[in-house]
Amino acid sequence: MTKFKLVSADVIKCLSCGRCTGYCPASRVSDYNIRHILNRVLDGDTSVLTDSLIWLCFICGTCIVKCPQEGLWPPKIIQNLREYALNKGHGAWAVAHLIPAVDNFFKYGAVLKGIFPVSPKAIEEINKLGELTGMKAILEKRKKLVEESKE
Amino acid sequence: MSSIQKNNLEKLEKLDLNQPFFNFRGCTEAVYPGTQYAFRKICALTGIKLVESNDQTCCSGHFLLFNLTTSMGATAIEQRNLNIAKRYSNWMITLCNGCFSSFMLGYDFLQRDPELREKVKAAMQTIGMELVSSKEVYILQAGEFMYRLRHFIKNVIKRDLNRSRIAVQYGCHYLNAHPDNIISDPENPHFVEEMIQILGGVPVEYQEKTLCCGSGVTQRKVHPNASLMIGYEKMKSIRANNPDLIVTICTYCEMEMDNNQLEFAIEYSDDFHIPVLHLAELIGLLIGLDPEKELHMSSHKTSVQSFIDKLKPLPKE
Numbered sequence: 001m002t003k004f005k006l007v008s009a010d011v012i013k014c015l016s017c018g019r020c021t022g023y024c025p026a027s028r029v030s031d032y033n034i035r036h037i038l039n040r041v042l043d044g045d046t047s048v049l050t051d052s053l054i055w056l057c058f059i060c061g062t063c064i065v066k067c068p069q070e071g072l073w074p075p076k077i078i079q080n081l082r083e084y085a086l087n088k089g090h091g092a093w094a095v096a097h098l099i100p101a102v103d104n105f106f107k108y109g110a111v112l113k114g115i116f117p118v119s120p121k122a123i124e125e126i127n128k129l130g131e132l133t134g135m136k137a138i139l140e141k142r143k144k145l146v147e148e149s150k151e
Numbered sequence: 152m153s154s155i156q157k158n159n160l161e162k163l164e165k166l167d168l169n170q171p172f173f174n175f176r177g178c179t180e181a182v183y184p185g186t187q188y189a190f191r192k193i194c195a196l197t198g199i200k201l202v203e204s205n206d207q208t209c210c211s212g213h214f215l216l217f218n219l220t221t222s223m224g225a226t227a228i229e230q231r232n233l234n235i236a237k238r239y240s241n242w243m244i245t246l247c248n249g250c251f252s253s254f255m256l257g258y259d260f261l262q263r264d265p266e267l268r269e270k271v272k273a274a275m276q277t278i279g280m281e282l283v284s285s286k287e288v289y290i291l292q293a294g295e296f297m298y299r300l301r302h303f304i305k306n307v308i309k310r311d312l313n314r315s316r317i318a319v320q321y322g323c324h325y326l327n328a329h330p331d332n333i334i335s336d337p338e339n340p341h342f343v344e345e346m347i348q349i350l351g352g353v354p355v356e357y358q359e360k361t362l363c364c365g366s367g368v369t370q371r372k373v374h375p376n377a378s379l380m381i382g383y384e385k386m387k388s389i390r391a392n393n394p395d396l397i398v399t400i401c402t403y404c405e406m407e408m409d410n411n412q413l414e415f416a417i418e419y420s421d422d423f424h425i426p427v428l429h430l431a432e433l434i435g436l437l438i439g440l441d442p443e444k445e446l447h448m449s450s451h452k453t454s455v456q457s458f459i460d461k462l463k464p465l466p467k468e
Contacts (some may be wrong), residue, residue, distance in 0.1 A: 025363045056374055058367030058381070059216050061327030063338050068255040082218045095217050097372040102219050109208035115181040119205040125231060125278045127206050132274040135224030136212075142219055 010078050012037045013056040013069045020063035020074055030054035032075050033065055041077065047099035049085040055077060086142065095142055104140050106130055152336040163291075163299050171200045172296070173236040175248040175286075178209055179402035185446035186246055186402055189435025190293060192445075195437060197303040202239040204421075207232050212253030216368045220258045221269050227274050228276050229257030233283040234275070235438050246428050246431060248401035250366075252324035255332055258285045285390040292325055294400025294430055298342045303396060309439040312352030313463035318394040319343045319354065320385075320408060322401035337361070343400060343430060350437060351463075359388035364399075366407040369447075381391040382411040386423055396458045397427045405429050412453045424454040436462060 026032040032053050040048040040084045048054065056079040064073055082114045101111040108125055109118030130136040152160075162383045172194075180187040183345045194201045197215050210232065215225035233254070236243045245251045261282065272282050297304065319340075326337040335342050338361060356468035365371070365382025386408070389397060409427040428436075428451075435446050436459060442448040448455045 008161070014292040022443065025381045025384075026367075026377060028384065029377045031376070032377075056370075056377060058363050058370055058378075059321075060323035060363040060367065062323065062361070062363070065327045065330055079216070079218060086218055091218075094373050095219055098217050098219055098369060101186055102214050105209055105211065111178045111209050111213065112181055115178055115209075116176045117205045118208055122206045122208050122231075122235075126228060128278055129227045129231060129274055129313055130224065132277060133227045135220045135227075135272070138224070 010072050011038055011041050013072045014042065015069060017068060019066040019068065023062050023066045025060060025062065026056045028057050029057055034078070037078065037081070038074065041081070047090055048081065050090050054081050054085065055091060086145065089145060092142070092145045096146045099139070099143055099146065106136070153244070153330075155331045156334060156336060163295060163334055166467060168299075171202045171240045172291075173240040173243045173456040173464060174201045174203045175207060175210075175232070175236065175243050175245045175250055176203065177245065177250045177333070177402065178224055179247050179406055181247075182406050183402060183429065183432070183447070183450050185448065185450065186405075186429040186431050186434055188445055188447075189429075189440060190246060190431040192392070192440060193297065193300070193304065193431060193434050196307045197300050199300070201212070201244075204235050206235045210250040210253040212249045212256075213289065213368060215253070215256070220440065222264070223270055225253065226257040226260045226267065226271050229254050229269060230275055230283060231280060234280040234290045234384060236288050237283050239455045241287060241291050242291055243289050244293050244296050246402055246429065248322040248324035249294065249403050251290055252328045254290045255329040259329070267358065278448065290332070292333070292400060294321070294325070294343060297336070297430055297434065298346055301346050304438075305349055308350065308434070308437040308465065310436070310437050310462040310464050312347065312350050313461055315352045315394045315458065315461050316351045316355045316393040317347050317398050318357055318389045318392065319347070319360070320364060320397055320399040320401070320404050321361070322399060322404040324403075326399060327362060345397070346430070350434075355389075355392045355394045357388045357392045361387045362388070364401055364404040365411060371407070379411065379414055382407060383415055383419060383421075386411065386415065390423060390425065394425060395426055395461060398430050398433050399427065400430050402429055414420050424453060424457075426451065426453055426458045428455065429459075
């Protein structure tokens with residue numbers, strides 16, 4: 001577990017019952033298996049970070065509803081794994097497509113220019129929050145990772 | 152349905168409609184402009200005061216779910232929008248499940264993570280804002296809100312559904328992500344079906360009602376094959392029950408299920424031709440809005456004309 005400090009502590013609640021996988025849409029059409037992934041996390045298997053399977057979660061939350069354990073949110077664990085993976089330099093291919101949308105958000109206040117009117121004050125404020133919360137720093141880090149992955 | 156969901160339903164039924172409601176705008180209205188237009192008209196016709204503000208921004212939900220921001224960044228953006236809403240109302244209405252879920256997630260982060268809470272609070276103070284709690288601004292999915300208005304809507308429609316067979320898509324980020332904040336059983340939702348019956352239609356049940364539409368936020372870009380296969384499973388289950396229309400309460404699901412039908416024809420040589428409408432657009436048609444000039448029905452990839460032709464004008468009183 002020490003290798004996965006960034007992964008939610010909730011993971012230890014997993015009973016390995018497999019209900020999540022049984023109802024998971026991604027499992028129906030691919031090798032994605034949330035139960036196996038959680039087991040690998042519990043085993044401290046760091047190879048899960050470079051496994052492209054972690055990007056197959058559809059974040060639909062079906063597993064949240066089906067899980068018998070209160071407070072266990074498998075999609076949050078997957079997101080934490082993805083965060084860990086990106087910080088280790090893996091997974092740029094999976095996030096590259098959304099970078100222009102984040103750029104637009106800071107420019108126009110919306111993911112596309114002109115969807116609805118956004119005041120200059122609102123744009124100024126989200127940019128300030130972007131600086132203060134590290135949102136912009138993350139964006140620059142992801143952009144760099146995507147550029148490096150192209151090389 | 153759990154006692155929490157029953158309580159949510161009771162709270163909705165008792166909701167005072169003589170107060171302003173904040174209409175939160177989302178990115179998908181660029182794709183189907185008729186959805187937002189219809190929603191405003193429905194509210195105007197039923198005496199609801201909707202408030203909007205140019206100080207709101209997009210919800211930022213996409214970025215969090217694909218790790219382009221942190222929980223703290225997303226929560227701060229949600230909190231800024233909630234501060235804007237609070238100036239006008241204690242209720243924020245979203246036409247898209249993505250926005251609905253993003254706000255709920257922000258509230259959840261604040262509750263679960265005291266350190267994040269303090270940092271977001273400090274960030275908000277720098278722009279002269281404060282933390283808003285879920286008790287101060289309640290997030291309401293537009294589908295639930297229109298359900299609350301069902302009897303008023305029944306009184307203002309000019310056409311009824313003429314026994315049209317309608318399959319309902321609720322969407323994962325409504326049903327699953329925050330089941331304690333909705334009015335129905337996430338494994339067997341039913342309130343839109345009830346509305347369809349009130350409006351003269353026949354709700355069609357299908358096995359995969361709670362299956363994801365295939366969107367997976369933006370999995371169409373990341374894993375197009377898996378995304379399409381999930382969408383295909385859902386659509387086959389819907390078609391097996393012979394509906395005239397699919398109605399959804401989420402603009403994101405609407406986009407996915409409408410666009411996917413073109414892809415199914417190309418990838419699987421399988422033509423569906425089942426029109427897909429947001430519940431607001433459907434009611435828009437029933438209250439007599441112009442299908443093209445007002446509802447922009449040609450923005451739909453799967454033609455809606457066969458369904459429009461089926462609607463029956465109600466006799467004038």
